[in-house]
Amino acid sequence: MLLADANSPVFSWNLLADFQEMWAYPFMVNAFRAGAIVSVVCAVVGWFMVLRRQTFAGHTLSVAAFPGASLAILVGVSTSLGYFGFCVAAALVIAALGRKGRDAGAEESAVTGTVQAFALACGYLFISLYKGLLEGPTALLFGSFLGITTGQVLLLAVVGAVVLAVLAVIGRPLLFATVDPEVAAGRGVPVRLLSALFLVLLGAATAEASQITGTLLVFALMVVPAATAQQLTGRPGLSLLLAALIGLACCWGGLIAAYYQPYPLGFFVTTIAFTGYVLAHLGRALHGALGRTRGSSFGLGGAA
Amino acid sequence: MNVLTQPFFQHALLAGTAIALACGLVGYFLVLRAQIFTGDALSHVAFTGAMAALAGGYDLRLGLFAATVGVGLLLGGIGRRGRPDDVVIGSVFAWILGLGAFFLTIYTTSRSGAQGGAGTTVLFGSIFGLSSGQTQLAVLIAAAISVVLLLIARPLLFATLDEAVAAARGVPVRLLGFGFLALVGATAGEATQAVGSLLLLGLLAAPAGAAIRLTNRPFHALALSAGLAVGEMWGGLLLSAEAPKLPPSFAIMATASAVYAATFLIRPSRAARPVAA
Numbered sequence: 262m263l264l265a266d267a268n269s270p271v272f273s274w275n276l277l278a279d280f281q282e283m284w285a286y287p288f289m290v291n292a293f294r295a296g297a298i299v300s301v302v303c304a305v306v307g308w309f310m311v312l313r314r315q316t317f318a319g320h321t322l323s324v325a326a327f328p329g330a331s332l333a334i335l336v337g338v339s340t341s342l343g344y345f346g347f348c349v350a351a352a353l354v355i356a357a358l359g360r361k362g363r364d365a366g367a368e369e370s371a372v373t374g375t376v377q378a379f380a381l382a383c384g385y386l387f388i389s390l391y392k393g394l395l396e397g398p399t400a401l402l403f404g405s406f407l408g409i410t411t412g413q414v415l416l417l418a419v420v421g422a423v424v425l426a427v428l429a430v431i432g433r434p435l436l437f438a439t440v441d442p443e444v445a446a447g448r449g450v451p452v453r454l455l456s457a458l459f460l461v462l463l464g465a466a467t468a469e470a471s472q473i474t475g476t477l478l479v480f481a482l483m484v485v486p487a488a489t490a491q492q493l494t495g496r497p498g499l500s501l502l503l504a505a506l507i508g509l510a511c512c513w514g515g516l517i518a519a520y521y522q523p524y525p526l527g528f529f530v531t532t533i534a535f536t537g538y539v540l541a542h543l544g545r546a547l548h549g550a551l552g553r554t555r556g557s558s559f560g561l562g563g564a565a
Numbered sequence: 566m567n568v569l570t571q572p573f574f575q576h577a578l579l580a581g582t583a584i585a586l587a588c589g590l591v592g593y594f595l596v597l598r599a600q601i602f603t604g605d606a607l608s609h610v611a612f613t614g615a616m617a618a619l620a621g622g623y624d625l626r627l628g629l630f631a632a633t634v635g636v637g638l639l640l641g642g643i644g645r646r647g648r649p650d651d652v653v654i655g656s657v658f659a660w661i662l663g664l665g666a667f668f669l670t671i672y673t674t675s676r677s678g679a680q681g682g683a684g685t686t687v688l689f690g691s692i693f694g695l696s697s698g699q700t701q702l703a704v705l706i707a708a709a710i711s712v713v714l715l716l717i718a719r720p721l722l723f724a725t726l727d728e729a730v731a732a733a734r735g736v737p738v739r740l741l742g743f744g745f746l747a748l749v750g751a752t753a754g755e756a757t758q759a760v761g762s763l764l765l766l767g768l769l770a771a772p773a774g775a776a777i778r779l780t781n782r783p784f785h786a787l788a789l790s791a792g793l794a795v796g797e798m799w800g801g802l803l804l805s806a807e808a809p810k811l812p813p814s815f816a817i818m819a820t821a822s823a824v825y826a827a828t829f830l831i832r833p834s835r836a837a838r839p840v841a842a
Contacts, residue, residue: 316651370601371774375825378767382818385689385764389812399684403666478666480659488652524670531663538656 283520292406294414296512299469300482302421304490304508305428306466307483308501309459311491313439316484318355322464323479324377325351326471330401331387341416344468352464356457404475404527406516417469424465431455436497473512478527482508485534492541507537568806576700577692577813581798583707584759585768589776589794590714591752592769593787594745596777598725602654603640603746604769607753609658610636611762613665615687620671625687626702630754637750641743690761690814692802703758710751711791713744721745722783759798760814771821772797778828797821 283289310319329347333340388398428435438445438452446452470479490504515530522529568574595604614632615625669684686694695703714721724731724738732738756765776790801817808816 311652314651316655320655370599371596371770371777372825374601374605374766374770375774375822378764378770379818379822381763382689382767382815385761385812386815389815390810398688399666399669402688403663403669475666477662478659480655481663484652484655485659488656523674525666528663528667528670531660535656535660535663 279517283517288407288409289516289520291409291411291414292516293513295409295417296406296473296516297509298414298417298421299473300486300508300512301505302424303466303470303479303482304486304504305425305501306462307508308487308490308504309428309432309435309439310463311484311487312436313459315460315463316480318352318460319463319467319479319483321355321373321377322348322351322467323471323476323483324380326468326476326479327398327401328380328384328387329468330471330476331384331391331398335387335391341413341468341472344471345420345465348464348468348471349461350464352460353457356460399525400475402475402477403525404473404478404530406473406519406526409472413472417472420465421469424462427458428462431458435459474527474530475525478531481527481531481534482512485531485538486511489534489538489541492538492545507534511537568809572697573693573695574802574806576695576697577802578799580695580700580703580707581692581759581802581817582795583704583711584755585772585794585798586791587707587710587714587752588756588765588768589772589791590711590787591749592773592794593776593790594714594721594725595749595769596773597722597783598745600749601766601770602651603637604749604753604766606640606654606658607633607637607750608757608762608765609662609665611753611757611765612687613661613668615757615762616665616668616672616684619683620668625683626699626754626758629757630751633750633754633757634747635750637746637748637753638743641746686761687757688761688763689812690757690759690764692759692813692817693805695758699758703755706751707755710748710755714748717741717744718784718787726783760817764814764818767818767821768794771818771825775825775828779831793824794821797824 284293307319310316325347326344329343330340331343332347333343384401385398388401434445434450435455437448438450438455442452466483467479470482474481486508487500487504489507490500493503494500511530511534514533515526518524518529518533519526592604595601610632611629614628614630616628617632618625618628621628672683720731720736721741723734724736724741728738752769753762753765756768759765760768772794773790775793776786780786780789797820798817800820802813804820805811805813805816811819
């Protein structure tokens with residue numbers, strides 16, 4: 262089902278030649294473009310998400326992406342529409358309920374677990390009603406980089422640009438409201454509105470990530486780069502930049518590996534991202550053990 | 566021709582009843598102990614374990630139970646000391662699922678005669694595909710889980726409601742927590758065969774959540790949770806038999822979710838929680 266039959270390309274360590282070979286295929290160029298857009302947008306949004314401790318909301322949104330995409334396939338409209346529609350709608354619902362997520366009581370977690378399982382079951386129903394999907398739900402769940410059209414790349418770029426632009430406008434008050442909501446509210450920052458707006462941005466970013474890594478592995482591009490960057494440096498601007506770079510490295514590294522190996526893209530992206538995360542933790546622990554001899558330049562080694 | 570007399574439906578009914586019973590019992594304590602996310606984590610592990618076993622050429626259930634029980638014990642071991650936060654959990658389980666996708670591809674591409682739907686089967690279950698041998702084993706394991714849980718139900722409830730007092734009265738709180746997580750692992754392995762690893766969370770959470778809303782008395786709620794789970798399983802199987810277009814996993818989940826939603830309509834005002842968990 263993958264490229265293994267296409268003369269089985271072999272990775273030579275000559276990167277220039279490799280890229281020339283890969284980019285001879287238009288779909289690989291599209292995959293790299295889409296990967297770059299998605300990973301940067303997700304890393305930036307995910308950075309705020311990790312800071313705001315809303316990983317749980319991100320998980321719920323990514324689950325909503327699966328029935329969205331499968332319903333779009335069943336009805337016969339573009340999957341992008343299903344992804345964005347369901348994720349943004351789910352974000353609005355979460356914002357309206359105004360739940361705390363992490364500190365939820367026993368009953369609320371039972372509700373969430375049921376809702377997630379029901380959403381996945383609906384996705385499965387749509388998939389099984391639509392018989393034509395050859396690979397079954399695995400491509401939707403674990404990601405695929407084949408068949409990304411130029412139109413989809415354009416849509417990803419437009420949505421990504423809008424998300425980043427809105428985030429640039431609200432970034433500073435959002436950071437304020439995240440770090441100290443009470444003081445921010447006292448100073449006249451619209452904390453509730455910002456939180457709702459951020460959830461919508463999160464929904465859009467989740468929808469973008471789902472199209473690359475699949476709905477189950479969204480965390481690899483949303484949470485892990487941001488968590489890694491926040492391990493390496495405490496300065497907000499620098500770690501934001503670092504998160505975007507790590508996300509890009511994971512995504513492109515995963516694409517290169519998936520081109521040469523017949524295994525799914527999601528596996529490579531999660532593995533690279535997780536390795537970086539573990540290295541960052543190890544580096545930090547080592548750094549702490551050696552004492553504070555050198556500055557933050559040390560930690561950058563774990564980013565690759 | 567009546568679908569209800571077909572052997573595949575009777576196998577599904579038998580195995581489903583046993584599995585639902587175990588899920589209802591274990592799920593009640595899972596919700597009460599606020600460990601739903603342990604169940605979520607174990608469902609991810611179940612997929613990877615099953616796929617690893619298939620890729621290695623072993624029986625699917627061997628990997629399923631080894632992975633879920635092993636990780637259940639592991640979570641019990643690390644849970645008490647450093648409580649890992651959700652960023653760590655999210656990162657680890659994204660990777661574990663990625664690994665599952667990797668094993669899935671190894672299995673479908675390298676083994677000749679491998680059916681391509683194996684991944685879908687593990688993720689979303691295929692209760693109508695159980696053979697009589699598989700049914701027997703599933704019933705036996707589910708019965709064992711239920712018996713063990715009922716035996717430890719009283720001290721476990723005590724340890725759940727008031728851990729400090731229970732420990733002072735000589736209840737082995739830590740051992741109970743450990744044993745309970747192993748039971749949750751075994752239940753996750755069982756439920757994967759019925760509704761699949763992605764949906765088993767609903768089978769654990771929905772009947773228990775509904776039972777907790779309906780009654781305040783712990784043992785009534787425990788019995789109600791098990792009863793609801795079995796009833797929802799029957800309802801789902803019948804629904805799926807009547808409307809063959811609906812996959813059984815979806816029908817079971819839909820019934821469970823509908824029952825849970827109905828409990829919100831019946832008693833919307835009361836926040837029925839027996840304890841401050």
